[in-house]
């Protein structure tokens with residue numbers, strides 16, 4: 001397993017995921033902030049847009065943090081970090097793993113950039129609908145799917161922590177406590193220490 005990454009980026013999610021799954025990996029830094037950037041052909045084969053994180057695992061070359069989380073969970077921790085294909089929780093697992101790129105990030109971007117929102121016309125609703133839905137889903141729950149930590153929590157946990165960092169997380173006991181539980185995971189700490197280095 002090779003991980004293409006850069007510090008202080010969405011790469012943290014892939015590191016967190018690989019650490020949760022206990023998969024050994026090597027890393028290659030992609031200098032996304034360099035003025036004269038020269039991406040390797042191998043990296044570009046995994047990430048057509050040149051974005052990190054990306055992985056190459058044998059014949060598998062791919063990017064998109066949510067897709068990487070699902071792949072790693074299915075391949076290396078099926079039934080634990082991802083519900084099995086025939087588990088009824090599988091649908092919820094896919095929904096919540098994709099909630100970050102499909103709903104959280106566009107809604108955050110809209111709010112951050114002060115773009116007018118349209119709850120009905122936009123696929124992500126709007127920022128308030130995104131937060132209310134996320135918060136409600138955590139009512140009485142430790143983790144987002146079933147009663148165990150899954151790859152969906154890597155994606156949503158990183159979103160909750162990120163929103164709190166940017167003071168976009170409202171004063172909600174569900175979301176704040178959820179962010180704290182994610183922060184307390186040793187695999188998250190490992191990802192943060194690597195990403196900060």
Ligand SMILES: N[C@@H](CCC(=O)N[C@@H](CS)C(=O)NCC(=O)O)C(=O)O
Nearest residue numbers: 009010032050051052053064065066
């Ligand atoms: N939807 C992608 C977004 C990846 C992304 O935007 N990566 C940024 C860093 S956080 C990047 O590589 N930017 C460099 C570039 O676009 O050249 C994912 O979740 O993996």
